Amino acid sequence: MNLLDELIAVISSPMLQRSLLAALVVGLAAPVIGTYLVQRRLSLLGDGVGHVALTGVAMGWLVGSWTGAEPNDAYAVLGAVVAAVIGAILIEVVRSRGRTSGDVALALLFYGGIAGGVVIISIAGGTNANLTGYLFGSLATITTGDLIMTIVMAAVIMAVGIGLRTALFAVSQDEEFARSTGLPVQVLNILIAVVAALTVTVSMRVVGLLLVSALMIVPVAIAQLVTSSFRRTMFTAMGVGAAVCVIGLVITFFQRLAPGATIVVLAICVYAVVAAVRPLLSAGRGRAADPHPDMDDDVNVSKAGARE
Amino acid sequence: MSDLISVTDLRVDLGSATILRGINLTVGEGEVVALLGAxxxxxxxxxxxxxxxxxxxxxxxxxxxxxxxxxxRQIPWPRIGYVPQRAAVGSGIPATALEVVLTGLLNDRRWHVPRGGRARGLAALESVDLGDRANSPLHQLSGGQQQRVAIARALVRRPDLLLLDEPMAGVDRPTQQTFARLLATLQSEGITVGIVLHELGPIRPLIQRCVVLRHGQVAHDGGIPAPAPGHGDADHEHVHLDHGHHERADVHEAVTPRSLP
Structure with a gap:
């Protein structure tokens, strides 16, 4: 059987179709909000929110075991959404206050999130093994219901992130000016935090909470190497995100590798290659051009070798 | 009410420090006021x-x-344009000059770039002599050019009141010339302008009224004050690069009104 037949066999499996589709929409959606986070120097926000979301997963599990829900983790995603949104708003409040203790407050939130999750899951009668799927992704077990929820959430993320592009760019680029225009800066900041939290929970399925941030940030880091406008950076990052998610997942159909980690490693490899190749690409243009042609020279210098 | 700005007994504390106290000030329509002070x-x-x-x-x-x-919430924000002291360049994500200028079209009610906004943005960049740099990423522009982008971002709003915070600090000569010319245009169009300045420099002939602050209080409100001893002698050379008395003659030539976007 050659590779093509194998690929066709893979693609005709409903389970693999579902996971491919989930990887595609998450790959498209995650870099949208990642672009704003990089712009505001909050690249690690996704990480922090991911940690907090773990407590939410465990809380959902606990509620599920109390109410005798079937399956046990019926409320886990809901719990993750609630905890992630609360965590993201808390981080935004700490950030906007600009207190020096903000750094420590964030650290407390991160570690509290992970530790809280592990403690609560044991109270709920689960083990750390139950958390593994949330920590490292669980694309293989995605159901049709999960897929629909993933698509709906990704659609919301893209609608807000792309639809309100100019306003969200304005507050991320120069917050002080944005306030002077009358824009409701606080509302927009919280909107970014909430959409980031949704992105974390929707990406949890694909790469897991520990690697969520990579899916939001690495495609943006790749895109900004080759673009010169905000708009193009966002759309390039979306394309890169979708491509690495799908290709990374397809690789794991043939090699027994963990999908989430494979996707992230692939993305980082792409970054390394693009960063290495970029100087070669831009060598031809730009180098010779005077960046400030409207500036007159300040002093006259004789041609090469002024010193005798 | 014809006063665009009216300040009564204003007090501002930051932390435990009193920054401003007992400030009374009114600025009427069409005035160009310089706010000076150490x-x-x-x-x-x-x-x-x-x-x-x-x-x-x-x-x-x-x-x-x-x-x-x-x-x-009731303030007519679209009528106000602001140029912050140091326009934030932002971080990693590249953004073009035009993208930054277009954010100036937003206000409390409008969260999108309106129809025809792009053309307005380009015209605003043209008015600060950066029409050819519209698609250049901001971080590739010089400090003075970035300052002009920030001015274009305020002008694209077509404000009735323009507030500028040290627009001349540490900028290159073309920017000073552009700015002096712009200010003359704004003045002829009856736009009210408030400028925070360290020193009047090349825009001195355009200023009719100066407000001088000292230790958080108004020390002078009226014509151009005489410089303090040691700051106004004919041979006084400023060590700071941003003052540039010797360039004044060139700048005057450049003060010819041009139409705004």
Missing amino acids: NGSGKSTLMRSLLGLVPITGGDARLFGTSVRTQR
């Missing part, structure tokens, strides 16, 4: 408190007759 005298804080960027702890400031302190 470093730390509270010039920037006064301008920022007018815009509600710094909390007012006593007294009040009104823009277009509306209180900044209690009626912030």
